[in-house]
Amino acid sequence: MKINEKAVSEAIGFILILGIVITGIGLVTLYGYPVLVKEQSNTDVRNMERTMIVIQNDMKSLCFKNVPYKETALQVSGGTFEVINASDYGGYINVTNGTTLFQENYTVGALTYRSDQGTGVITLENGAVMIRQEWAAGSAMLAEPRWFYDDELSERTFVIYIMNITTDTYMAKSGMTTVRMSLESSETQSVPVPGGNVTVKYTSGSSGDYSTAWENYLTGSSVGMQKTAPDNYKRNDVDKLVIKEYRIKIHDI
Amino acid sequence: MACMNEDGQWIVLMGLLVAVGLFFLALIINQSALVGQTTAEGVLEFPKNDIRDLRSEIFDHYDRYESLGPLDRPNNVEDIVRISLERKNAVVYFWNGTPEEISGRTLCPIHIHYYNGVTKYDETVYY
Numbered sequence: 423m424k425i426n427e428k429a430v431s432e433a434i435g436f437i438l439i440l441g442i443v444i445t446g447i448g449l450v451t452l453y454g455y456p457v458l459v460k461e462q463s464n465t466d467v468r469n470m471e472r473t474m475i476v477i478q479n480d481m482k483s484l485c486f487k488n489v490p491y492k493e494t495a496l497q498v499s500g501g502t503f504e505v506i507n508a509s510d511y512g513g514y515i516n517v518t519n520g521t522t523l524f525q526e527n528y529t530v531g532a533l534t535y536r537s538d539q540g541t542g543v544i545t546l547e548n549g550a551v552m553i554r555q556e557w558a559a560g561s562a563m564l565a566e567p568r569w570f571y572d573d574e575l576s577e578r579t580f581v582i583y584i585m586n587i588t589t590d591t592y593m594a595k596s597g598m599t600t601v602r603m604s605l606e607s608s609e610t611q612s613v614p615v616p617g618g619n620v621t622v623k624y625t626s627g628s629s630g631d632y633s634t635a636w637e638n639y640l641t642g643s644s645v646g647m648q649k650t651a652p653d654n655y656k657r658n659d660v661d662k663l664v665i666k667e668y669r670i671k672i673h674d675i
Numbered sequence: 676m677a678c679m680n681e682d683g684q685w686i687v688l689m690g691l692l693v694a695v696g697l698f699f700l701a702l703i704i705n706q707s708a709l710v711g712q713t714t715a716e717g718v719l720e721f722p723k724n725d726i727r728d729l730r731s732e733i734f735d736h737y738d739r740y741e742s743l744g745p746l747d748r749p750n751n752v753e754d755i756v757r758i759s760l761e762r763k764n765a766v767v768y769f770w771n772g773t774p775e776e777i778s779g780r781t782l783c784p785i786h787i788h789y790y791n792g793v794t795k796y797d798e799t800v801y802y
Binding site for chain 2: 485486488568569570572574575577579581583610612644664666
């Protein structure tokens, strides 16, 4: 192979390569860095989704498996994790058996994560993990609570679980934290339903509006309620209504 | 420039292959963690011991069935149903059919229903 190398200049080659390198760095700084930051906040929210499901499982052990105390270490990054006492929360679930004799409000409380850079808000409320976007309508349920309806017996039963979160003070944290919680008390109510209709009304609390997530859950196949008005749901063909209320105390985060 | 020795280019190529291989390996490891988590949750959620306890309690009830008075029989059932709901969070019911002749022995069919919102368990056992 014989190539004429008269025009090959080291200086021009160097300038060309340097130019390409500087253009590359410029492009990465302009477009790549914002994408990286956004991806980081997305990852934080996604990690927190999993963490919330871990806490939900701990709460399930407290409520359903007779474990008295639970401690979980977790990493909260890119946002703040807070505990809201049931009495300050404002959110509650109203349950009636269709008569005036039984009509009760159950306050719930919440654990909420708010992202700093992104708009994601994740809330653990009444045993359900839900996500929504700040400044936008709508929400979705990531992990469901365990309400159920059993119609295979002559006495058709509807079981509602209420998980009430209490704390002594306001608490919020970011970084490494340990959630310490215990089951304070539990109470089972068995209510006869003379008319066969159970009505549930959901009112959202201070961590945001999660009515869409609750609507999709309550009208879904596992509970099978019907929507009668905004945030009002009705279940037909119920003979016995069982409400189990658990009071969970968060000692520290 | 034209006379450079290019014999070592395979090293660069191998480096690229190893990088691609590592990428896919990382993807698979990531997926396996997820699969492990859901499987473990599935196993934890299944109330094997609850159902076992319930069955043994029901068989105890039918062992004593003949000696129980007419009032004790429904009361025992009611107790088991209430305790299951209170402690195990499960809607439970059981009832017996008429005894049948099965391979030379008289056995009574017992129907058991168990539902805790996650697991539904129905069984007819000849006891």
